[in-house]
Amino acid sequence: xxxxxxxxxxxxxxxxxxxxxxxxxxxxxxxxxxxxxxxxxxxxxxxxxxxxxxxxxxxxxxxxxxxxxxxxxxxxxxxxxxxxxxxxxxxxxxxxxxxxxxxxxxxxxxxxxxxxxxxxxxxxxxxxxxxxxxxxxxxxxxxxxxxxxxxxxxxxxxxxxxxxxxxxxxxxxxxxxxxxxxxxxxxx
Numbered sequence: 001x002x003x004x005x006x007x008x009x010x011x012x013x014x015x016x017x018x019x020x021x022x023x024x025x026x027x028x029x030x031x032x033x034x035x036x037x038x039x040x041x042x043x044x045x046x047x048x049x050x051x052x053x054x055x056x057x058x059x060x061x062x063x064x065x066x067x068x069x070x071x072x073x074x075x076x077x078x079x080x081x082x083x084x085x086x087x088x089x090x091x092x093x094x095x096x097x098x099x100x101x102x103x104x105x106x107x108x109x110x111x112x113x114x115x116x117x118x119x120x121x122x123x124x125x126x127x128x129x130x131x132x133x134x135x136x137x138x139x140x141x142x143x144x145x146x147x148x149x150x151x152x153x154x155x156x157x158x159x160x161x162x163x164x165x166x167x168x169x170x171x172x173x174x175x176x177x178x179x180x181x182x183x184x185x186x187x188x
Contacts, residue, residue: 007048015050016057020046021056024067025104027078034080038068104143113157125155132156 007018023038032038040184044055055098059076062068114132122129133153140148 004176007050015054019044019048019050019054019058020061023062027067032077032078036078038076038078041077106143108143108145109136110139110141111135115153117153121153125153127155 007015007022009015011018023044027038041059042054044050044059045052048055059065059068059070063070066079068097070076107131113135113152115135116130117125117127119129121127121133125133127133133156136150136154137151138150138152139146140150
């Protein structure tokens with residue numbers, strides 16, 4: 001750490017947010033790779049002169065974002081953001097990953113068809129309950145490992161687009177990138 005890498009106690013930015021940024025900068029400057037061990041909570045407390053609460057909140061956010069992984073009894077490690085089960089950027093970052101050319105990406109359409117809209121789907125898509133909507137279920141893989149199962153529901157008005165000459169997956173991806181979509185969390 002450089003001498004200037006300290007928490008600015010006069011800043012309006014919360015300490016945990018500053019610490020999170022400092023940790024990210026340290027990861028980048030040291031050229032750490034997935035699996036590399038990071039300092040523990042106690043060491044970070046001493047290094048940045050902050051409380052354990054601040055450290056735990058910063059690390060908790062990094063863990064939630066998929067940047068780090070914690071293993072009880074072993075320590076904290078830089079996460080492999082492309083590993084199965086790490087969904088810090090699973091859906092939003094997928095297109096960025098494809099554009100950057102990192103890894104091998106593959107998507108399989110498991111099912112595509114029409115289903116009646118549930119009350120929640122009807123509300124989100126501004127259609128009537130029971131009205132038919134297009135449903136597409138896909139498995140996305142990165143470097144041969146499945147890492148996301150997506151279920152997309154679209155208004156029937158796009159069905160002609162999906163079943164026409166652009167009926168392949170790129171049409172669905174193109175639709176997703178141009179339509180406003182509501183993201184939901186999967187149940188544990």
